[in-house]
Amino acid sequence: MSVLSLAACGGDEAPAAAAAPSAQAGGTDLAAAGCPATVVIQTDWNPEAEHGGIYQLLGPDPTIDAGSKSVSGNLVDSEGASTGVQVEIRSGGPAIGFQAVTAQMYTDDAITLGYVDTDEAIQLSDTQPTVGVLAQLDKSPxxxxxxxxxxxxxxxxxxxxxxxxxxxxxxxxxxxxxxxxxxxxxxxxxxxxxxxxxxxxxxxxxxxxxxxxxxxxxxxxxxxxxxxxxxxxxxxxxxxGFQVYASSLSVRGDKVEELSGCLKALIPVMQQADLDYVADPAAANALIVELVTEYDTGWQYSEAVADYSAQTMAELEIVGNGTDGTHGSFDTDRLQTLIEQTTPIFTEQGTAPKAGLTPEDIATNEFLDTSIALN
Structure with missing residues (x-):
């Protein structure tokens, strides 16, 4: 099967202010790569183990904001070294009025990455295009x-x-x-x-x-x-037979170009965080359960469920490698099939996808480190 190698074209918006290069950064200096001072990730639900890889990015003693349902702290690499920027992880679902993440990304310009299912990316491709840059989940749960x-x-x-x-x-x-x-x-x-x-x-x-x-x-x-x-x-x-990439980390279609330098450095850090979470989910799961308690949205989520989830995702290869052997990659043939399956559905619903939509319009493997893979 073929895999994606092309990025979507970026827009002509003025780039967001980037962080200044940091002398305190470890092996990966995301500030020097042009990442914003705070990388903002918008999730699609309350904190849960399916999001474990992004919570793995947080350094020690993160700041929990129960009011805004977000957590922030130093964005660290696999060795725990600072990357020179902060990461802010925002809860979805009730925290954003159950609005689609794509709509939130187009409402709030501060969001760097958001969780977007690829069928949602297809459905909104004509009005609110997004491009997946990391398939944290190879299979939808x-x-x-x-x-x-x-x-x-x-x-x-x-x-x-x-x-x-x-x-x-x-x-x-x-x-x-x-x-x-x-x-x-x-x-x-x-x-x-x-x-x-x-x-x-x-x-x-x-x-x-x-x-x-x-x-x-x-x-x-x-x-x-x-x-x-x-x-x-x-x-x-x-x-x-319905093989959507669930909650793929995505950027707005008009921001791919301006964020390209950042993404080239950031996405491998996130790939490795996924692997680290699979290898030892305990710390991230403990934080997830703490966040659920602090956010107090009515969502119930125990540590036992988080542990089961991490184990099951590994066993079923929900978190896995793409067809090319790289963790986080998108498969062109699979995306093309999904476009063909869903275009008539969305057209009938009155939300027709962009005319002539291709896999390269909704996802790219450009920013992946192809050497990073789950064993």
Whole structure:
């Protein structure tokens, strides 16, 4: 399979003020590379282990701002040395009124990088283009789960489609339009009323299936939902044919050029942080759980869930290498397939992608260090 090698063209905005080169920086001087004094990362949800790699970037004693739901501190490299700039990690979801990260990036010019799913990048490519620069997750953890005791013959999502089992999900999810359009599931099975809680799944007594994340719900439902308290089985949406890059670190399309020097130095630091998190997630997970408590948005997230998530993402290769063997790379063929799968869906929804959209418009491998890979 081919992989991307081209960057999207940048705009002509005046570049943001860069940090002054720092004599205190370690082996990687991001200030000298032209990075802003504070690299601002906008996440797509409350703090969670799926974001572990970016929390790995924070040096000791970060500053927690419970009001703005953000944490900041020295941006450090794999050896713990300062890179000469700060990093600020902002919570998403309720912290930004459940607004899409792309919209937030186009509202707040201070954001350097944001988490953008590649189907979102396709959908908004004509009005708010973004370019993915690091695929921290090679597979989306999104899945559909079911009760194996109630459905002993179901092993895949396609098996669910051969039954009349209700499948509960968030209305408007592109993957569900794909699953129905490709004949994997039937329209008559769908219930778009999922509210993020286990109540309906539990109330069905195992009769219904439901969306979730492989890196969270299987553990939560078995160990933390007292009314359920038993295993579920699931299949990743990725393995059912909808292979989005979830939460890929992205920049605005009109900022790629002005940030190119910074990204060339920053992205390898972030690649290595992902690897360091996989190798030893304990410190980042402890911070994630602390942040959830401090932010107090109603989101519940235990250290046990964080530990399960880190382990599961490694085991399922949700965090992994691209087809070229490099961690964080995007595959051209996979992106082209996703463009072909989603363009009719988004066009029908009234949010048609940019005419003639190509993989190079929505992602680039230009800034990756190709030698950095998970073993």
């Amino acid at each position: 999104q899945m559909i789960m079911w009760d194996p005791a109630t459905h002993p013959d179901v092993k895949t999502i396609a098996d669910l489609g051969k039954t009349d089992t209700i499948v509960r999900y968030f209305e408007g999810s592109a993957y569900m339009d794909y699953l129905v359009g490709s004949g994997v599931l039937k329209e008559s099975q769908l219930d778009g009323g999922y509210d993020g809680t286990p109540a309906a799944f539990v109330a069905s007594g195992g009769a219904d299936a439901q969306q979730g994340y492989a890196s969270a719900e299987p553990f939560i439902y078995e160990n933390e939902v007292d009314a359920w308290g038993k295993p579920v089985e699931y299949q990743l949406i990725h393995d059912a």
